[in-house]
């Protein structure tokens with residue numbers, strides 16, 4: 001890449017809300033969510049393609065495109081080219097306004113480097129300009145364009161509303177898997193269509209001008225096909241299977257397909273059935289993982305450089321990690337029951353049996369540390385446990401809040417936040433993750449072997465929580481009494497003696513909390529309780 005003189009940043013916001021705008025009662029939630037997630041990725045890709053075409057740039061100017069954001073960097077742009085870019089942005093915004101009922105918003109920032117401006121500085125400037133653009137959504141649709149007056153910024157009346165999202169007018173009558181007839185908006189209807197075709201599809205083709213039979217996608221026509229090769233007249237193509245003809249320059253080298261658990265007939269496994277596959281309580285885990293300090297790593301990669309090649313390499317490695325390596329892992333047990341809602345850029349969101357999602361978090365962190373520790377990057381995560389009938393959207397909001405906690409609140413005994421996991425009511429450093437997992441498994445095993453009644457876990461949890469709430473609480477004597485009265489002697493054979501020695505060690509450290517096992521006992525016990533709960537009804 002030659003010296004960078006212009007930076008274009010594009011951003012699609014409202015993604016998570018729009019993604020989960022798929023009501024739980026709709027039937028086929030897993031299939032619709034899959035389609036909508038792909039739709040969002042495609043909109044971002046199309047926006048990047050339209051912008052780079054508008055200013056006459058090619059693929060080498062694309063620094064990254066992932067998770068609804070893209071960055072283009074290239075030579076100086078004449079004012080006419082900037083105007084064309086702005087006009088494209090208006091067109092994309094206008095399309096999103098009507099197509100998504102103003103749920104998805106597009107923002108663009110164009111920053112020209114002033115002479116000698118260091119790249120990290122220019123990148124920060126572009127980011128700030130993008131933030132300002134995001135604070136005034138739809139303003140670019142107003143005023144500048146006489147064909148699009150302020151009065152047009154009014155959505156059509158929502159009557160009768162779509163039976164699924166209730167956000168847009170119902171237009172199509174559809175019969176779902178459960179044989180219920182529903183009135184759907186254009187978007188929800190297309191999700192259904194796309195979701196039905198995806199399981200056997202090989203190519204996503206973008207056509208321009210849009211052929212009449214294609215789905216409308218921000219100025220392109222989208223065709224989903226399972227032919228051996230993409231159609232000769234397709235402008236751009238995304239491969240859904242992993243092999244594609246490398247010589248075909250129209251193919252955008254991006255992994256858009258994500259793993260979802262399927263039945264033998266290729267249809268997605270619905271969330272309620274995934275919950276039933278969990279150990280112990282039939283709960284779903286909603287897991288969100290996100291790289292820490294990415295902005296600092298990008299600035300570091302751009303430090304002292306004339307171009308963004310370093311940033312490009314780092315973001316390609318990150319995207320490869322999230323979009324390809326992790327997704328590939330899900331193809332095989334023990335991870336194949338996980339439903340990848342999205343993964344790419346620097347984060348992921350997935351849903352699956354709670355214990356599988358939790359174990360996967362630890363596995364991903366180890367892989368991430370191996371690949372990115374030398375770049376100064378760490379990972380934070382949040383896992384929410386929800387009933388399978390609970391709307392996935394609320395589960396995702398909870399996982400978000402937990403992720404935020406991991407990124408802002410230092411774990412008990414730690415001084416800085418980040419590089420942490422939040423789950424089961426506590427936050428811990430990844431260096432303590434194995435302790436949480438191993439101790440929880442050990443306790444659950446003792447319960448299963450009838451070495452300890454499950455009720456003891458509740459007793460220990462009450463004491464541990466009281467201790468963490470108030471260091472002066474007189475709970476250690478109660479713990480000593482509970483152990484002395486109930487537990488087998490420490491010289492007992494095998495696991496019985498092991499259990500008592502574990503309890504003695506806990507008691508000895510209970511006041512000081514020197515060991516992670518003591519500090520994280522509430523999370524450990526909640527994990528063990530969840531793993532040994534046989535139905536979802538015997539507890540609040």
Ligand SMILES: [Zn+2]
Nearest residue numbers: 162165185188
């Ligand atoms: Zn709808």
